[in-house]
Amino acid sequence: MREELLAVIEKNSRIDLKELAVILGVEEIDVVNELAALEAEGVICGYHTLVNWEKTSIDKVTALIEVRVTPQRGQGFDKIAERIYKYPEVRSVYLMAGGYDLMVILDGKTLREVSMFVTDKLSTLETVNSTATHFILKKYKDHGTVFSQKSEDEREMITP
Amino acid sequence: MRNPLADKVVELKPSGIRKFFDIVSEMQDAISLGVGEPDFDTPWHIRDEGIYSLERGRTFYTSNSGLKELRTEICNYMKRKQGIQYDWAKEVIITVGGSEAIDIGLRAMCNPGDEVLIPQPSYVSYEPCAILAGATPVIIDLKAENEFRLTAEELENAITDKTKVLILPFPNNPTGAIMEREDLEAIAEVVKKHDIIVMSDEIYSELTYKGEHVSIASLPDMQERTIVINGFSKAYAMTGWRLGYACGPRIIIEQMTKIHQFAIMCAPTTSQYAAVEALKNGDADVAEMRTSYNQRRRFLLNAFKEMGLECFEPFGAFYVFPCIKEFGMTSDEFATRFLEEEKVAAVPGTAFGDSGEGFLRISYAYSLDKLKLAMGRLEHFVNKLRAEQGAK
Numbered sequence: 001m002r003e004e005l006l007a008v009i010e011k012n013s014r015i016d017l018k019e020l021a022v023i024l025g026v027e028e029i030d031v032v033n034e035l036a037a038l039e040a041e042g043v044i045c046g047y048h049t050l051v052n053w054e055k056t057s058i059d060k061v062t063a064l065i066e067v068r069v070t071p072q073r074g075q076g077f078d079k080i081a082e083r084i085y086k087y088p089e090v091r092s093v094y095l096m097a098g099g100y101d102l103m104v105i106l107d108g109k110t111l112r113e114v115s116m117f118v119t120d121k122l123s124t125l126e127t128v129n130s131t132a133t134h135f136i137l138k139k140y141k142d143h144g145t146v147f148s149q150k151s152e153d154e155r156e157m158i159t160p
Numbered sequence: 161m162r163n164p165l166a167d168k169v170v171e172l173k174p175s176g177i178r179k180f181f182d183i184v185s186e187m188q189d190a191i192s193l194g195v196g197e198p199d200f201d202t203p204w205h206i207r208d209e210g211i212y213s214l215e216r217g218r219t220f221y222t223s224n225s226g227l228k229e230l231r232t233e234i235c236n237y238m239k240r241k242q243g244i245q246y247d248w249a250k251e252v253i254i255t256v257g258g259s260e261a262i263d264i265g266l267r268a269m270c271n272p273g274d275e276v277l278i279p280q281p282s283y284v285s286y287e288p289c290a291i292l293a294g295a296t297p298v299i300i301d302l303k304a305e306n307e308f309r310l311t312a313e314e315l316e317n318a319i320t321d322k323t324k325v326l327i328l329p330f331p332n333n334p335t336g337a338i339m340e341r342e343d344l345e346a347i348a349e350v351v352k353k354h355d356i357i358v359m360s361d362e363i364y365s366e367l368t369y370k371g372e373h374v375s376i377a378s379l380p381d382m383q384e385r386t387i388v389i390n391g392f393s394k395a396y397a398m399t400g401w402r403l404g405y406a407c408g409p410r411i412i413i414e415q416m417t418k419i420h421q422f423a424i425m426c427a428p429t430t431s432q433y434a435a436v437e438a439l440k441n442g443d444a445d446v447a448e449m450r451t452s453y454n455q456r457r458r459f460l461l462n463a464f465k466e467m468g469l470e471c472f473e474p475f476g477a478f479y480v481f482p483c484i485k486e487f488g489m490t491s492d493e494f495a496t497r498f499l500e501e502e503k504v505a506a507v508p509g510t511a512f513g514d515s516g517e518g519f520l521r522i523s524y525a526y527s528l529d530k531l532k533l534a535m536g537r538l539e540h541f542v543n544k545l546r547a548e549q550g551a552k
Contacts, residue, residue, distance in 0.1 A: 004451060022462045023455035023528070157505060158181040158194035160284045160333075 001026055005034060006043070011144075013047040052147050054139070062091075062107055062139075063114045066100040066132040067122065077101060080127045089117060100132070111135065172291060175284050176511035180495065184505045191534050192505040192526075196333060198397035198478070199525045200452075203445040206396060206438045213433035220429065224421040226254025226405070227432045233439040234405055238388070241365075242378040250410040253417050254427045258363045258391040258404035260420070263289045265359055265387050265406060266325065268415040270295035274324040279310045280513025281481075282329040283361070295324070301515035304483065307472045308337035312346040319350070325357050328376060331364035331476025334512045334521035336457075338476040341374045348379045357412075358386045363404070366395035366446050369454045370475040377407075384409055392431075394477075395446050396438045401431035453478050456524040456531055463535040467542050478525045481509065485518040487545045495520060501544075502537040 001024055008023070009015065017035075021028040038044040053060045069080050077095050084104055085093040092105040104122070108114035118133050139147055184190060201207075225231065231248040238244045246252055255261040266289050270276065276290040279300045290297040300318045302308045315326065328347070330339040339347070351358055358376055365373040377386040391404025406416060420426075460480050464471045471482040484494045491508035498520075499505050506523075509516025524531060 007451070008455070019459070023459050025454075025458050153192075153199070155195050155197060155199070156181075157184045157190070157192045158177055158507060159196045160175065160177045160511070 001030070001034060002038070005031070006038070009044075009047075050143050050145055052139070052142075054147075059109055060107060061109070061111055061114055062105065062136040063118075064134045064136065065104040065106060065118060065122065066134075067102040067104055068100050068129045068131075069102060069125075070127045070129060071101075072127060080125065083125060084122065087117070087121065168292065172288050177284060177507060180505070180507060180511065183496065184499065187499065187503065187505075190499060190503040190505050191530060191537070193522045193524075193531075193534055194505045194507045195523050195525055197399040197525060198394060198449065199527065200397040200449055202396060202398050202401070202434075203438075203442060205441060206398070206434050206445075209437035210401075210430045210434035213430050218429055218433060222254075222426045222429050222432055224426055225252065225417055226427055227429075227436065230254060230432050230436050230439075231405075233436055234407065237439055238407060241372070242375045244375065244378050244383055244407075246407045247410070251413055252405060252407050253413050253420060254432060255391075255404045255406060255420065256424055256427050257393060257402045258361060258389050259285055260424065261387075261389045261391075261404050261406040261416075262286065262327075262359070262361065263292070264416045264419040264423070265389065265408075265412070266290055266293040266295065267419055268412055269293075269325055269357060271324075273322060275320060275322040277315070277318050277323060277326045277356075279314075279327065279329065281308065281332070281334050281509055281516035281519070282327070282512055283333050284512065286327050286329070296322070298323070299513065299515075301513070302335070302337075303515075304472065304519075307474075308332060308335040308481070309339055309343050310347060311343075312350050315347060315350045319354050319356070323354065323356055325359055326351060328358050328360040330360075330362070331368055331373065332479075333364065333477050334479050334507065334509065334516065335481040335519075336474025336477050336479040338368055338370065338373070338474075339376075340371070344374060344376045344379060348376060348382050351385065352381060356385070358382070359389065360386055361389045363389065363391050364394050364477040365390060367450060367453060367478060368476045369450075369457060373476075387412060392435050392438055396435075396442055397449065398431070398434070398438065401428065401434060403427055403431040403435050453524060456526070456528060459528060459531060460522065460524055460535070463531075463539070467535075467539045469538075469542060478523055480522050480524065481519050482522065483518055484520055487542075487549070491517055491520060498538070498541055502541045504534050504537050504541075 004024060017028055017031055021031045071077050072079055081093050084090060089106055089108060090104055091107050094103040096103050106114055118131055122128060123131055231252040234252055235246045235248045238246055262285060270293040272294045274295045275298045276295045277298050277300055278286045279302050287297045298318055300314050360376050362375055375388055377383045377388050387406055387408035389406050392398040461473060464482055469482050471480055474480055491510045495506055495508040507521040509519030509521060
């Protein structure tokens with residue numbers, strides 16, 4: 001049940017427990033227990049909403065920042081990653097294989113705000129060697145969801 | 161002017177589904193539960209392969225029987241899924257949908273007066289195809305108490321010395337019924353005893369929710385007397401690509417190929433290239449769609465249970481077939497009122513044969529949200545009808 005449960009709620013975390021039990025073919029109490037276990041084990045880390053901010057009047061810029069760092073003795077990349085992810089404006093931090101070490105995804109109100117963060121906060125960290133900042137111009141698809149998709153049913157109304 | 165038409169064609173009954181289609185299309189903002197095709201798009205990697213084949217200029221005919229690569233993949237698939245070995249060169253033909261395979265299969269096998277056994281409720285084209293092939297269709301009425309499976313006894317009772325072909329349409333459209341191994345073993349015994357050929361329409365074989373589909377051709381001594389029909393429409397959501405196939409004994413496939421060669425030439429080339437990709441790399445897509453259908457199936461069955469509507473649990477295809485006999489109406493009346501009063505279209509069971517009377521085909525090739533909306537309206541309708549009955 002675990003795998004199918006996760007697949008369903010990853011797409012729709014608002015589905016109610018009773019319905020979840022019905023479509024998975026199990027008892028509601030089993031769903032409740034499994035969700036509790038998944039949360040306790042840290043498998044489920046949150047229930048978020050996917051927002052297309054471009055459709056609101058709120059201005060937001062998102063930047064992807066490639067960061068090259070010097071790993072610290074005994075702590076590897078974890079310590080420096082922590083220094084970075086503690087900033088609330090940092091949305092995600094990933095350790096990467098390839099041409100750089102950390103991918104930092106940052107939300108800001110303006111380009112200037114993001115630039116300030118990079119120059120004032122990020123670049124000044126001792127272990128940070130260099131950064132390269134990329135701004136997102138448009139989001140076509142996020143979390144598996146296409147933002148501009150029309151979902152009209154183009155099939156015939158009745159077919160044998 | 162002389163009559164330009166053939167009596168045989170004029171006398172064919174128009175599809176019962178057509179009549180209903182005309183009513184629905186005039187209705188604005190109706191929700192439909194009447195579609196017999198997947199709601200998913202063809203998985204992108206399969207579409208991409210079709211596009212790529214066009215880019216490379218693969219726009220010519222293929223051989224009459226279809227691309228060697230595709231026929232080989234089909235043989236691999238049959239081996240992998242059913243443990244049956246077919247010779248790609250002589251025992252497989254690629255057709256324009258499963259529908260063409262039904263048509264040319266019957267035409268290749270039937271002489272005038274031969275009887276073709278057709279269990280109903282079932283897909284709308286078996287009976288007219290048998291008639292057009294010059295055969296005499298003999299209907300076997302399947303029963304709700306058997307969960308619309310074909311029993312050996314029913315088969316035995318329908319057989320005469322003219323019986324030539326048995327059509328075996330499972331997993332079934334419209335009932336969602338499946339035939340499990342024991343059911344098929346009983347049928348196979350009767351078939352062998354009377355020396356009949358089976359046309360097994362397995363177009364929904366990938367969509368079963370209780371164990372893996374079993375093909376009757378995989379039972380002992382059955383491969384030599386079975387034409388298996390399958391295709392890409394349902395498993396890979398490829399209805400518009402029009403691609404199916406038949407696997408069977410060489411002597412029958414040879415004659416089918418002859419008809420196909422003169423009438424069709426070959427199945428669409430683009431679709432054939434896309435289908436190779438589907439068979440090679442499509443298993444995960446099928447599994448994902450199957451999981452999703454199964455969730456909707458459970459949702460509908462639970463909704464029926466909650467509104468007290470009788471329905472056996474179907475384990476195949478993407479249809480449920482609830483019983484509406486308690487309301488004292490024909491399927492046609494029920495479906496028409498349901499459409500007019502609640503704006504939901506479901507197909508009357510009688511569109512699939514007289515034995516569908518008292519039932520409704522509800523397709524779950526729709527999103528859960530849409531099904532939820534439709535079930536709300538069904539519940540409202542059912543309660544209204546019960547109140548009407550109570551008032552009488």
